Amino acid sequence: xxxxxxxxxxxxxSLLIRLIVCIAAVLTVGxxxxxVVYILAKGIPNIxxxxxxxxxxxxxxxxxxxLINTLIMVVVTLIIAVPIGIFSAIYLAxxxxxxxxxxxxxxxxxxxxSGIPSIVFGLFGYLFFVIACKFDYSLLxxxxxxxxxVLPTIMTTTEEALTSIPDSYREGSFGLGAGKxxxxxxxxxxxxxxxxxxxxxxxxxxxxxxxxxxxxxAGSVAAVPENLLxxxxxxxxxxxxxxxxxxxxxxxxxxxxILLILVLIINLLSNLVARCLVKKNNQ
Amino acid sequence: MTxxxxxxxxxxxxxxxxxxxxxxxxxxxxxxxxxxLICIFLFANGVPTIFEIGPLNFLLGKEWxxxxxxxxxxxxxxxxxxxxxxxxxxxxPIGVLTAIFMSRFCPKKIYRFxxxxxxxxAGIPSIVYGFFGLVVIVPIIQDLYGGNGxxxxxxxxxxxxxxxxxxxxxxxxxxxxxPESYYEGSLALGATHERSVFCVLVPAAKSGVLSAIxxxxxxxxxxxxxxxxxxGNSPAIPDGILSNVRTLTSNIVMEMGxxxxxxxxxxxxxxxxxxxxxxxxxxxxxIVKSKTTKNH
Numbered sequence: 089x090x091x092x093x094x095x096x097x098x099x100x101x102s103l104l105i106r107l108i109v110c111i112a113a114v115l116t117v118g119x120x121x122x123x124v125v126y127i128l129a130k131g132i133p134n135i136x137x138x139x140x141x142x143x144x145x146x147x148x149x150x151x152x153x154x155l156i157n158t159l160i161m162v163v164v165t166l167i168i169a170v171p172i173g174i175f176s177a178i179y180l181a182x183x184x185x186x187x188x189x190x191x192x193x194x195x196x197x198x199x200x201x202s203g204i205p206s207i208v209f210g211l212f213g214y215l216f217f218v219i220a221c222k223f224d225y226s227l228l229x230x231x232x233x234x235x236x237x238v239l240p241t242i243m244t245t246t247e248e249a250l251t252s253i254p255d256s257y258r259e260g261s262f263g264l265g266a267g268k269x270x271x272x273x274x275x276x277x278x279x280x281x282x283x284x285x286x287x288x289x290x291x292x293x294x295x296x297x298x299x300x301x302x303x304x305x306a307g308s309v310a311a312v313p314e315n316l317l318x319x320x321x322x323x324x325x326x327x328x329x330x331x332x333x334x335x336x337x338x339x340x341x342x343x344x345x346i347l348l349i350l351v352l353i354i355n356l357l358s359n360l361v362a363r364c365l366v367k368k369n370n371q
Numbered sequence: 372m373t374x375x376x377x378x379x380x381x382x383x384x385x386x387x388x389x390x391x392x393x394x395x396x397x398x399x400x401x402x403x404x405x406x407x408l409i410c411i412f413l414f415a416n417g418v419p420t421i422f423e424i425g426p427l428n429f430l431l432g433k434e435w436x437x438x439x440x441x442x443x444x445x446x447x448x449x450x451x452x453x454x455x456x457x458x459x460x461x462x463x464p465i466g467v468l469t470a471i472f473m474s475r476f477c478p479k480k481i482y483r484f485x486x487x488x489x490x491x492x493a494g495i496p497s498i499v500y501g502f503f504g505l506v507v508i509v510p511i512i513q514d515l516y517g518g519n520g521x522x523x524x525x526x527x528x529x530x531x532x533x534x535x536x537x538x539x540x541x542x543x544x545x546x547x548x549x550p551e552s553y554y555e556g557s558l559a560l561g562a563t564h565e566r567s568v569f570c571v572l573v574p575a576a577k578s579g580v581l582s583a584i585x586x587x588x589x590x591x592x593x594x595x596x597x598x599x600x601x602x603g604n605s606p607a608i609p610d611g612i613l614s615n616v617r618t619l620t621s622n623i624v625m626e627m628g629x630x631x632x633x634x635x636x637x638x639x640x641x642x643x644x645x646x647x648x649x650x651x652x653x654x655x656x657x658i659v660k661s662k663t664t665k666n667h
Contacts, residue, residue, distance in 0.1 A: 102565040109476050112468030116539070117485060119532045120492045123503045130506050175398030183395055190399075196657070197402045203586075203653050204409065204646070205593025207620050211627070211642045215412045236405045243402070269388050297496025300595040300620075304627055324498050328596060331502075344502045351494045359487055 124348065131345030134338040144310040149339035151346060153312045154326035157227065161306070161322050162295050164231035165238065170288060172235075173242030174277075180243075181250035182272055202240040206301040209237050213305035225319040230306025237301060238291035245290065249283020250276060282365040289358040296350055299324040323347055409646075417643030420636035429640065435606040437626065442637040444644065446608045450523075450616040451648075453609060454598065455591040457527025458534055462587055465531070466538030467580060473539070474546040475568045493536035501600035504529040509601055512613070521603035522613045529601055530594055534587040541586055545579020546572060578663040582656055589652045593645070595620040619645045 138148040176194070184191045213233030223229040253276055261271040277284075307319030308329050321329060324347060330340035421429050424442050432443015473485060508528050513520030549572050557567035573580070595618075603615025604625060617625075623638050623645075630638055 099563060099565075102563050105565040105569060106476065109468050109472040112465045113472040113477070113485065115465050116469045116492070116535055117488050119535065120488050122507070123492075123495060123500070123532070126503055126507050127499060172398045172401050175395045176401065179395035179399040183392055184399075194399050194402060197406045199657070200406050200650075200653055201402055203589050203593075203649055203656075205595065205620060205649065207593070207595045207623055208409070208413070208642050208646050208649070211623065211639060212409045212412055214627075215416055215639070216408060220412070236409075239402060239405070267384060267388055269391050293494045297494070297498070299496070299498045300624060303624065324496050324596075327498050327502070331600065341502070341506075344499050347496055347499050351496065351499075352491070355487065355491050355494050358490070 127344050127348050131341040131348075135342040135345060136338075139339055139342055146335065149330060149336040151323065151326060151339070151343055153310055154321055154323045154343075155346075156312045157306075157320040158296060158322040158324075160227055160312075160316075160320075161231055161234065161302075162292055164227065164316065165234040165295050166288065166291070168231060168235035169238050169242055169291065173239050173287070174246050174284065176239075176243050177246035177250055178272055178277075181247050182268070182276065198240040198243055201236065202244075204237075206237065206298060209233055210301040210304050213301060218305055223317060225305065225307030225309075226317045227306055227313060227320050228316040230302045230322075231316075233301050233305045234295050234298060237298070238294055241291050241294070242284075242287045245287025246280065246284045249280035249287075252283070253279050282361055285361050286358055286365065289354060289361060293351060293354045293358075296322075296354065297324055297347065298322070299328050303328070323350070413639065413643050413646055416636065417640040420633070420640040421643070423633070424637065424640070429637075430644070433608060435622075437630070437634045437637070440633060442633070442640075444619065444622070444641055446606050447617050447619045447622045447641065448644070449608060450602075451592055451618040451620070451645075453523050454526045454530060454602065454616060454618055455588055457523055457612075458530035458591040459584070459588065461527060461531025462534040462538055462591075463584055466535045466583070466587070467542050469535070470539045470542035470546060470583075471568060471573065474543050475564075475572065489536050489539055492532075493540075497533065497594060497597040500529060500533055501597035504597060504601035516613055518613055519603065519615075521601055521615060523602075523609055523616050524612050525601040526598055526616065526618075529597055530591050533594060533597060534590050537590050538583045538587045541583035542576070542580050545576040545583070548579065549575045578659055582659045582663070585652055585656045585659060589649060589656075592618075592648055592652070593620060595624050599624060619648075 139151050141148050141150045142152055144150045144153050180191055180194065210233065213229055217223050217229035217232050218225060221229075223232075257275055257279060258271055261275040266274065302322055302325050306322065306325070308321040308325055309319040310321055310326065310329075313320045323343060327340055327343040327347065330336050330343065424432075429442060429444060430448070431445050432441065433445050434441050434443050435446065469489075473482060477485060504525060508525045509520035511520075512518075512522075512525050516524075553571050553575055554567050557571040558564070562570070598618055599621045602617065602621060604617045604621055605615040606617045606622070607615070609616045619641050622641050626634070627638050
């Protein structure tokens with residue numbers, strides 16, 4: 089007891105620091121809890137079965153076409169971005185020589201890309217894919233825009249995964265007579281899969297939540313288009329449009345809940361993958 | 372005969388290796404091409420417009436009236452700066468202190484809960500944040516100060532929350548990268564844990580903290596969808612912390628849908644101004660980063 093008193097007297101500074109640091113952490117976590125709880129509380133009462141009817145009408149403001157479009161958007165974007173991202177990472181991690189000028193430029197460009205706001209991507213997509221390439225408002229134009237947007241994420245996470253693989257793997261493979269290509273595809277990539285997956289999941293989260301880059305590229309038609317050259321709104325765009333029209337606010341609230349739940353699932357997945365990664369590294 | 376087959380196989384393998392090498396190289400160049408295309412298309416469409424309107428009229432013009440062909444984005448530039456500054460005032464102290472907590476004060480059990488919470492905070496889409504701002508922050512400000520509740524204050528609070536994960540993650544990483552010997556040395560000199568962290572570790576990680584702040588600024592200035600819902604969006608120079616505000620980003624999204632002719636071009640020029648801001652921020656970031664790598 090005596091000791092504690094002395095501690096407090098001489099360490100007011102320490103106590104104060106502990107206090108403000110803890111307050112900051114509580115505020116951060118509190119902000120998250122507030123966001124999640126309020127959205128669920130305001131949104132869940134507004135979810136009704138009519139929202140899940142197959143076709144969108146202005147009465148039911150169904151989310152089903154938007155959900156399907158979101159799924160298509162995720163798949164198409166990943167089909168474009170994942171191979172390019174992984175191949176770039178392979179070049180950077182396995183092929184490029186140290187101190188290569190080109191590598192520096194590529195890194196700088198990837199960094200620049202990851203800093204560009206989504207609305208600038210959206211305008212670029214509009215000017216380039218929609219107008220210059222004549223794709224019109226279409227899922228394809230949206231997916232291409234998003235592919236550029238998530239490319240740096242996939243690239244950097246894959247590169248990190250590749251460089252964290254011990255050189256003994258490569259040496260072992262070379263020692264067994266495998267060429268560079270075989271080493272990369274049969275030995276290095278398989279061991280890097282959890283890391284790559286983490287990057288891909290992160291990208292899925294960004295694609296699902298993206299609005300600004302899609303409004304002027306994929307458009308906002310509330311139906312599933314017949315092919316990739318048709319316009320369609322994803323879930324986030326759907327929510328924005330509902331808010332903007334102001335006619336079906338209840339459905340907009342409900343859509344927020346669906347979006348949030350999707351993001352929760354995606355985060356859960358990425359945590360699972362991360363846990364696999366840690367386990368693997370510990371082995 | 373065997374030698375020939377072997378030779379042919381070897382040759383084919385070599386071709387395959389080389390072809391794939393160039394495919395990898397090509398893929399790596401996609402990001403260079405992408406940045407180049409973005410620059411070319413934005414600048415080619417935006418810069419002539421800026422000169423058509425007149426650079427001074429455009430950048431310093433105080434009125435934005437598309438119907439009478441008056442395009443001045445000064446209120447929006449100010450709006451973006453005010454809102455970003457407000458977000459920084461809220462986000463930096465909370466973010467940096469939370470990062471210090473996570474790096475040096477957090478028991479493992481709590482850390483397992485806080486870390487995913489921050490990841491989730493980063494993963495929530497901005498439109499959902501906007502919704503939260505609209506149904507929670509705006510009514511609170513309305514109750515406290517009257518008015519319609521939308522404006523710089525609401526936008527700053529919301530953006531402050533949104534940039535937290537960026538600031539926390541970068542700061543935490545830089546704190547963890549400080550050599551343990553610094554901390555141990557300070558303890559050995561008789562400093563308490565708290566003093567060691569604040570007077571030795573944090574100063575040693577200051578360039579990391581600075582890059583966290585720069586990244587946060589970049590995120591705040593580029594944010595669009597959340598802002599539209601809480602900022603009020605009137606294109607006038609804001610005159611107080613509660614007044615409505617329109618940022619560069621919201622200007623583009625709100626009017627691009629129906630704009631045509633010079634109006635549309637003026638919006639693209641707005642994006643050019645935004646893009647230049649971002650490039651300046653990137654430049655600052657790479658300077659800070661190159662200093663960090665030199666120091667280590």
